[in-house]
Amino acid sequence: MKAAIVFDSAGTLLKVYRVARDVSTKKIIENVVSTNMVTKGRGCALIALQADSVDFLEAADPSMSISEYMACSNLGFDIICGGLKCTHERIGDAIKKDRTASMGDLKQAIEAVKLKCKDIYYLNIGLVVDVPNGAIPYVLATGGRVFPGVHGMLKRLMDAGIDVYIASGDNRKSLTSLARELGVPESNVFDAVSPEGKKEVVMSLKERYDRVLMVGDGVNDYLALQAADLGILSLQQEDMKPDILFKASDVIVDDILEVEGVVRESLHKSKK
Structure with missing residues (x-):
């Protein structure tokens, strides 16, 4: 057979450690279930940034918005999960409208993972995107062994x-x-x-x-x-x-x- x-x-x-950084409060939320964060919010989508590694964050201006960085660097994304109306085009438009989530938020999320886990695989950095409201409420980082x-x-x-x-x-x-x-x-x-x-x-x-x-x-x-x-x-x-x-x-x-x-x-x- x-x-x-x-x-x-x-x-x-992999045993994973996931964190989310709340963009509005600047607080780190530990041990999150990222897919559950999306299912609880109407019109939200979970996306992964198309980056081979997180090394690019070192040279990025922490004050620059994620939407601006993605536009300037042609950094794309993949949809991990979301509603039927969360198309690639609509998610992309929502990201462009956001000016609050910054590259510094992403850096802080990665640092939080590094503090907890040594010698790990960096699996993903991503975003929760509120498509109807054109906002990025959370940035995400995941590492695992x-x-x-x-x-x-x-x-x-x-x-x-x-x-x-x-x-x-x-x-x-x-x-x-x-x-x-x-x-x-x-x-x-x-x-x-x-x-x-x-x-x-x-x-x-x-x-x-x-x-x-x-x-x-x-x-x-x-x-x-x-x-x-x-x-x-x-x-x-x-x-x-x-x-x-x-x-x-x-x-x-x-x-x-x-x-x-x-x-x-x-x-x-x-x-x-």
């Missing part, structure tokens, strides 16, 4: 003939580094994918494999978990999970290493 397994990255393969034992688990799955994929909203550079460390072929990495994009990855793999499994931990994995032959929800990243995630999943694990046994059992049953 030809099988594939798709992993989300942040919160699934590979959960213990993941390297060995993935190697054993691949040695058993199971193809491993990573599908994530994170940027290409971060995911490429992660894939290299974990031994996952770079061709099996899908970066900057939206929830709909993750579902499309699963659906396309189902055309090539007898069985496709999806492992995720957040609301942006919801559609892919539903689409997979077996959806596995990981609770190891300790944050609030919406009910729809539990309903969309076939199996729930507390530790990512439990996935190996779930996969083997699922394939064994499928062969009968």
Whole structure:
């Protein structure tokens, strides 16, 4: 039986630390669930900035607005999640209207992550965009480390003939580094994918494999978990999970290493 397994990255393969900087109060909010911040606000979208690293922030004027910097540098963005009306064009227009969120806000968010985590992967810097009001209420930074034992688990799955994929909203550079460390072929990495994009990855793999499994931990994995032959929800990243995630999943694990046994059992049953 030809099988594939798709992993989300942040919160699934990686223990992550996320912060948001409230643009209006200039306060850092720790351990945020960025996707939940979006679902609570009507017309809000979560976007990731298309930056290979955060190094560009060092030379950026902290007083410059993010909208001005993006326009001057042609810095683009990818939509991680948002409502149906949150199109790329509308989000872009909303960003252009904002003059409050600054490059200094982004710098402070990154610094907050650095203080908490050493030797981490910088996965994403992004924004919550209030599309109807043309505002950026929060800037976001995320860093993370590979959960213990993941390297060995993935190697054993691949040695058993199971193809491993990573599908994530994170940027290409971060995911490429992660894939290299974990031994996952770079061709099996899908970066900057939206929830709909993750579902499309699963659906396309189902055309090539007898069985496709999806492992995720957040609301942006919801559609892919539903689409997979077996959806596995990981609770190891300790944050609030919406009910729809539990309903969309076939199996729930507390530790990512439990996935190996779930996969083997699922394939064994499928062969009968």
